[in-house]
Amino acid sequence: MADACVIGVDLGGTKLLAGTVDAELRVHHRAYRLARRDAVLETIVAAVEEAREATDREVRAVGVGVPCLVEPGTGVAMACNHLALVDVPLRDLLAERLDLPVVVDNDATAALVAESRWGAARQARHVVMLTIGTGIGGGLLIDGRVLRGVSGAAGEVGHIVVDENGPPCPGNCPSHGCLEAFVSGPALALEGLRRAQADPDSGLGRALAAGRGVTGPLVTELAHDGDPAACAAIATLGTHLGVGMTNLVNVFNPEVVVVGGGLVAAGDLLLDPARAVLAERCLVPARDQVQVVAARFGEESGMLGAAGLALDVVGDLESIG
Numbered sequence: 001m002a003d004a005c006v007i008g009v010d011l012g013g014t015k016l017l018a019g020t021v022d023a024e025l026r027v028h029h030r031a032y033r034l035a036r037r038d039a040v041l042e043t044i045v046a047a048v049e050e051a052r053e054a055t056d057r058e059v060r061a062v063g064v065g066v067p068c069l070v071e072p073g074t075g076v077a078m079a080c081n082h083l084a085l086v087d088v089p090l091r092d093l094l095a096e097r098l099d100l101p102v103v104v105d106n107d108a109t110a111a112l113v114a115e116s117r118w119g120a121a122r123q124a125r126h127v128v129m130l131t132i133g134t135g136i137g138g139g140l141l142i143d144g145r146v147l148r149g150v151s152g153a154a155g156e157v158g159h160i161v162v163d164e165n166g167p168p169c170p171g172n173c174p175s176h177g178c179l180e181a182f183v184s185g186p187a188l189a190l191e192g193l194r195r196a197q198a199d200p201d202s203g204l205g206r207a208l209a210a211g212r213g214v215t216g217p218l219v220t221e222l223a224h225d226g227d228p229a230a231c232a233a234i235a236t237l238g239t240h241l242g243v244g245m246t247n248l249v250n251v252f253n254p255e256v257v258v259v260g261g262g263l264v265a266a267g268d269l270l271l272d273p274a275r276a277v278l279a280e281r282c283l284v285p286a287r288d289q290v291q292v293v294a295a296r297f298g299e300e301s302g303m304l305g306a307a308g309l310a311l312d313v314v315g316d317l318e319s320i321g
């Protein structure tokens, strides 16, 4: 498929990215949309059409990563914590609207595909992937294969409990004190606000006084500028993250834990505190065999992984003839 390409779509809890990607993983065009809770299908179609019109290459297939429980093999979105997608045959609906082969999978599984094939966990056969944005998505590669569980529901690493008496989990989860309740974009905004109020002379405090909304990206920006209050807010989340990772590393004994999603823009400000907790609390030898790394493709892992799944579909079609 020298001059052909595929389109990878990453649908998050709040935003969508569609990219036109060739077989060498070059991205030719990016289309951005806000994810609208009740118009998911239309939003995906509009972004794919924009990406399709922006390229003069032939688009052969579309891969879509969604923040949902996806039935393996059918592309039916069965349940979703953040969007109105329940029992929606997304693959078939999109294939009909777009008149192209479509593959649908969980967004964090897509991110895991990108990072384990081409990115931060290349060559590794035992990988834990966390994508941290609106919530936490997860993917597990066990002995080279994606762990899916009985119904595709495995890998929900955001819902391991790190404090049984902790705050209610956001979204539809009935539990308390899940990792996702402590580590996410909204959780960083909340922790940033708390630090801004406690320390009005800090960069965060001055931003709040100036009327700027304390958001995850603002906290990250000020932390990179060296503001101690912003750094401390991120370190608090990193410590919680390390507790969650300790559970995962003790259970799965991975070679690599990859952290992607919007929050990884904080880089080592987030990951170093997590590594410190792992070093202190994790069992040996798993502790000494694991690396904690940022996703190579940053926020684009999910889109590129979805494109990778679409490339698989094209390969299957070509092998059939």
Ligand SMILES: [Zn+2]
Pocket (backbone or CB within 6 Å): 158, 159, 169, 170, 173, 174, 175, 176, 178, 180
């Ligand atoms: Zn939960």
